[in-house]
Amino acid sequence: MNDMRVLVAEKCGFCHGVRNAISVAEKVLAAEDDVYSLGPIIHNKDVVERLAKEGLKTVSRVEEVRSGTVLIRSHGAAPEQIARLGEKGIKIVDATCVLVKRVQHIAGELEEQGYQVVIIGEENHPEVQAVVGCAKDVIVIADESDLHRLPPNARLGVVCQTTQNPEHFGKMLGAMGRGSFSELKVINTLCKEAIKRQESAIRLCRQVDIMFVLGGLESANTRRLAELCVKVNEQTFHLQNWNELDTSVLHGKKTAGVTAGA
Amino acid sequence: MNDMRVLVAEKCGFCHGVRNAISVAEKVLAAEDDVYSLGPIIHNKDVVERLAKEGLKTVSRVEEVRSGTVLIRSHGAAPEQIARLGEKGIKIVDATCVLVKRVQHIAGELEEQGYQVVIIGEENHPEVQAVVGCAKDVIVIADESDLHRLPPNARLGVVCQTTQNPEHFGKMLGAMGRGSFSELKVINTLCKEAIKRQESAIRLCRQVDIMFVLGGLESANTRRLAELCVKVNEQTFHLQNWNELDTSVLHGKKTAGVTAGA
Numbered sequence: 001m002n003d004m005r006v007l008v009a010e011k012c013g014f015c016h017g018v019r020n021a022i023s024v025a026e027k028v029l030a031a032e033d034d035v036y037s038l039g040p041i042i043h044n045k046d047v048v049e050r051l052a053k054e055g056l057k058t059v060s061r062v063e064e065v066r067s068g069t070v071l072i073r074s075h076g077a078a079p080e081q082i083a084r085l086g087e088k089g090i091k092i093v094d095a096t097c098v099l100v101k102r103v104q105h106i107a108g109e110l111e112e113q114g115y116q117v118v119i120i121g122e123e124n125h126p127e128v129q130a131v132v133g134c135a136k137d138v139i140v141i142a143d144e145s146d147l148h149r150l151p152p153n154a155r156l157g158v159v160c161q162t163t164q165n166p167e168h169f170g171k172m173l174g175a176m177g178r179g180s181f182s183e184l185k186v187i188n189t190l191c192k193e194a195i196k197r198q199e200s201a202i203r204l205c206r207q208v209d210i211m212f213v214l215g216g217l218e219s220a221n222t223r224r225l226a227e228l229c230v231k232v233n234e235q236t237f238h239l240q241n242w243n244e245l246d247t248s249v250l251h252g253k254k255t256a257g258v259t260a261g262a
Numbered sequence: 263m264n265d266m267r268v269l270v271a272e273k274c275g276f277c278h279g280v281r282n283a284i285s286v287a288e289k290v291l292a293a294e295d296d297v298y299s300l301g302p303i304i305h306n307k308d309v310v311e312r313l314a315k316e317g318l319k320t321v322s323r324v325e326e327v328r329s330g331t332v333l334i335r336s337h338g339a340a341p342e343q344i345a346r347l348g349e350k351g352i353k354i355v356d357a358t359c360v361l362v363k364r365v366q367h368i369a370g371e372l373e374e375q376g377y378q379v380v381i382i383g384e385e386n387h388p389e390v391q392a393v394v395g396c397a398k399d400v401i402v403i404a405d406e407s408d409l410h411r412l413p414p415n416a417r418l419g420v421v422c423q424t425t426q427n428p429e430h431f432g433k434m435l436g437a438m439g440r441g442s443f444s445e446l447k448v449i450n451t452l453c454k455e456a457i458k459r460q461e462s463a464i465r466l467c468r469q470v471d472i473m474f475v476l477g478g479l480e481s482a483n484t485r486r487l488a489e490l491c492v493k494v495n496e497q498t499f500h501l502q503n504w505n506e507l508d509t510s511v512l513h514g515k516k517t518a519g520v521t522a523g524a
Binding site for chain 1 (some may be wrong): 279335428429431432433434435436437438439440441442443444445448449450
């Protein structure tokens with residue numbers, strides 16, 4: 001194999017929210033024995049496995065925890081879940097990303113102001129599910145096929161999953177604007193770090209023969225990076241780590257780009 | 263010429279606001295001698311000429327009026343113009359369409375709430391100019407080429423010229439949503455009557471061999487009808503009245519559709 005030039009995206013890798021959650025987990029694990037994460041702490045197999053070795057037990061439901069400390073991951077948790085943990089006398093360490101906390105707070109505020117709360121995002125993503133839990137009635141719009149869920153002539157209060165991209169956010173707002181709303185109050189809750197990662201991945205993509213996007217297959221922000229990259233460069237590969245690399249894809253390539261999700 | 267089937271759009275012609283302005287003008291003209299309209303009362307040559315015969319004098323600027331009564335047409339006027347007429351002791355009869363009044367009122371309110379006011383519409387249209395006069399700083403967005411006027415990371419308070427169509431309104435909101443706003447508060451100020459006229463014109467267009475859109479060449483809502491129709495049926499003709507009809511265009515046509523602007 002000849003020499004290959006490898007370029008790394010200017011902005012990539014774990015964001016502040018994820019780094020914070022990992023660091024909080026490490027501190028708690030160093031001090032305590034019985035530590036749980038409500039859902040995988042991040043959508044990255046390697047990190048989850050490493051922290052599991054340090055003692056972090058990942059559970060999917062509140063019912064599975066009977067004692068100890070529960071770590072709320074960066075994606076957040078619904079207030080109802082946190083309340084149930086509190087009732088059980090379980091210690092809670094909240095590592096919810098500040099930007100995600102903001103979306104939750106705004107969703108509640110918009111509902112108080114009389115708006116029908118709408119979040120643009122993936123229905124099954126934990127961040128979105130936590131936001132849904134922060135107001136009585138939240139409509140989730142993933143794409144155009146969900147627009148029928150919006151009531152006609154409504155006052156819609158709209159937020160966005162933090163890791164969505166501006167193009168999709170704008171597209172959905174445009175589609176809502178064509179409909180029969182009476183008022184739209186939209187708070188831009190996109191994460192600027194995620195946008196910078198997307199922009200720098202797309203820029204890099206255009207310059208290289210082959211592009212690698214590293215990160216969990218279930219990580220929404222990593223999948224978004226991969227989706228955006230493949231539109232620009234068909235030779236885009238989403239890998240969980242370098243062990244998954246099939247070196248035959250490098251054949252004939254002179255430059256490779258690398259980015260990583262959070 | 264063979265028989266031709268002529269179909270008239272379900273909803274068309276003068277809207278409530280325009281009918282009201284004409285009726286107000288007729289009443290004032292019946293009772294008073296010195297009556298002015300600030301700008302053509304409607305963008306329809308025939309009606310303007312008829313009312314001129316009844317004594318209505320059309321002026322373009324406040325300075326041209328020294329006495330008598332001024333009629334504010336359905337498109338409205340800027341508060342500053344009305345104040346200047348008041349200072350001169352001139353009687354004002356306000357026939358501003360209630361929906362246009364609402365846009366003016368909302369523009370002022372949005373500014374008070376700290377939003378940068380934005381109106382989606384035609385910069386030189388009297389309705390838009392009157393709205394611009396209702397707040398200290400209003401940005402007019404006619405199409406994508408005006409988006410550079412929006413400040414970055416702003417709280418935008420958005421209204422729409424009443425006679426725009428929902429497709430364009432949505433398109434502009436989508437474009438704003440892709441940008442770097444921090445908050446968008448959009449009040450749907452589209453006229454539902456105008457939307458029904460547009461929808462019924464488009465429906466009719468699809469069924470006929472030739473389509474006629476009647477109304478003033480300077481009438482924004484009539485031009486919008488013609489623009490929408492020509493996209494669906496290339497054989498669309500915008501006429502000010504039937505005298506302008508070139509009968510040769512009817513050759514070989516079996517069905518004609520007719521709509522009219524306000």
